[in-house]
Amino acid sequence: KAGVTQTPRYLIKTRGQQVTLSCSPISGHRSVSWYQQTPGQGLQFLFEYFSETQRNKGNFPGRFSGRQFSNSRSEMNVSTLELGDSALYLCASSLALGDTQYFGPGTRLTVL
Amino acid sequence: DQQVKQNSPSLSVQEGRISILNCDYTNSMFDYFLWYKKYPAEGPTFLISISSIKDKNEDGRFTVFLNKSAKHLSLHIVPSQPGDSAVYFCAASAGGAQKLVFGQGTRLTINP
Numbered sequence: 253k254a255g256v257t258q259t260p261r262y263l264i265k266t267r268g269q270q271v272t273l274s275c276s277p278i279s280g281h282r283s284v285s286w287y288q289q290t291p292g293q294g295l296q297f298l299f300e301y302f303s304e305t306q307r308n309k310g311n312f313p314g315r316f317s318g319r320q321f322s323n324s325r326s327e328m329n330v331s332t333l334e335l336g337d338s339a340l341y342l343c344a345s346s347l348a349l350g351d352t353q354y355f356g357p358g359t360r361l362t363v364l
Numbered sequence: 365d366q367q368v369k370q371n372s373p374s375l376s377v378q379e380g381r382i383s384i385l386n387c388d389y390t391n392s393m394f395d396y397f398l399w400y401k402k403y404p405a406e407g408p409t410f411l412i413s414i415s416s417i418k419d420k421n422e423d424g425r426f427t428v429f430l431n432k433s434a435k436h437l438s439l440h441i442v443p444s445q446p447g448d449s450a451v452y453f454c455a456a457s458a459g460g461a462q463k464l465v466f467g468q469g470t471r472l473t474i475n476p
Contacts, residue, residue, distance in 0.1 A: 256407070285462070295408075295453065295466035308463045342407050350460025352398070355407030 254279065256345050256356030264362045270331040273359045277324050277345030283307075284326040285353055286318060289340040298341075301326055302349050330361075338363045367391045368456050370467035378475050383441040385470050387454035390435065394456040398464070399428060399439045401450045408453060412439070413461065444474045 257276045265271050277284050285308075286298040297310040301320035318328040324345075330337055340360050344353035369388045377383045385399075395416040400408035414421040414428045414437070421428050427440045441448055451471050455464040 283462075285464075287464075287466075294468045295455075295464075297463050297465070300462055310463070344407075346461065350396075350462050352410055352413060352461050353464065354410055355400070357405070357407045 256343055256354055258341075258343050258356040258359050260359060261357065262360045262362075264364060265333050266364050267333055267335060269333050270329060271333060271361060272327055272329045273341055273343075273361070275326045275328075275343030275345075275356060277326070277343075278354060281345035281347055281354075282324050283346045283349050283351070284320055284324065285344045285346070286326070286328050287342045287344065287355075288312075289342060289358070290336075290338075295342070298328065300349070307349055333363045335363050337361065366468075367394075368454060368465050368467040370452075370454060370470045372470050373468070374471040374473070376473045376475060377444050379446060380443045383439075383444045383448065383472055383474070385439040385441075385452050385454075385472065387437050387439075387467050388435060389437075389456050391456070391458070391465075392435070393458040394465075395459065396457045396461050397428070397430060397437050398455045398457075398461060399426075400453045400455060401448075402453060402469070403450050411452075441472075444472075446474050446476060448472060449474045 283302040285300040300308040320326045340358045344355045398413040399411040451469045
């Protein structure tokens with residue numbers, strides 16, 4: 253069974269731009285979570301989606317948003333990029349809410 | 365306010381010996397705990413989990429111990445192998461494996 257896939261793997265943007273990251277969960281998984289990893293803050297929870305609805309949200313500004321489609325694929329969007337948004341963005345999928353999360357390889361975002 | 369702490373940034377162990385990684389948490393609402401292993405340029409890989417109704421869970425060479433009164437968990441790897449060299453993260457959550465809160469990670473190096 254294929255794992256969680258994320259595209260693109262690497263991305264370079266400039267301040268003020270916006271970016272959209274994509275995540276395809278493991279087949280049959282219906283819940284998708286997003287995390288941000290930075291050297292200073294470590295791994296931090298962004299949000300979680302299940303059945304196309306956001307079920308949980310972390311402590312991030314409104315510039316960070318996401319959505320989930322009917323096929324469980326998910327996208328996250330960051331608007332008005334700041335230098336501090338440079339990070340590894342990880343997507344994780346699980347069968348349902350509360351089940352073990354399996355992570356993708358991440359998207360490395362660099363904001364210049 | 366770091367709710368999950370891994371106080372040892374690094375650990376070096378000889379091949380064949382036991383590796384013990386530690387994790388402390390402060391939030392008494394946490395009832396589910398997981399360990400992930402991470403190689404560079406990859407997403408975290410799920411290793412083992414434990415719910416608060418148990419105090420031990422084993423899976424092959426990996427055993428997780430939970431001491432609820434001390435709010436402490438540990439991961440034992442026996443015997444340690446060179447492929448175990450990676451960064452290990454403990455994670456905690458309330459109400460199943462969702463909205464995970466991660467520790468800062470411990471870099472384990474297995475020496476031949």
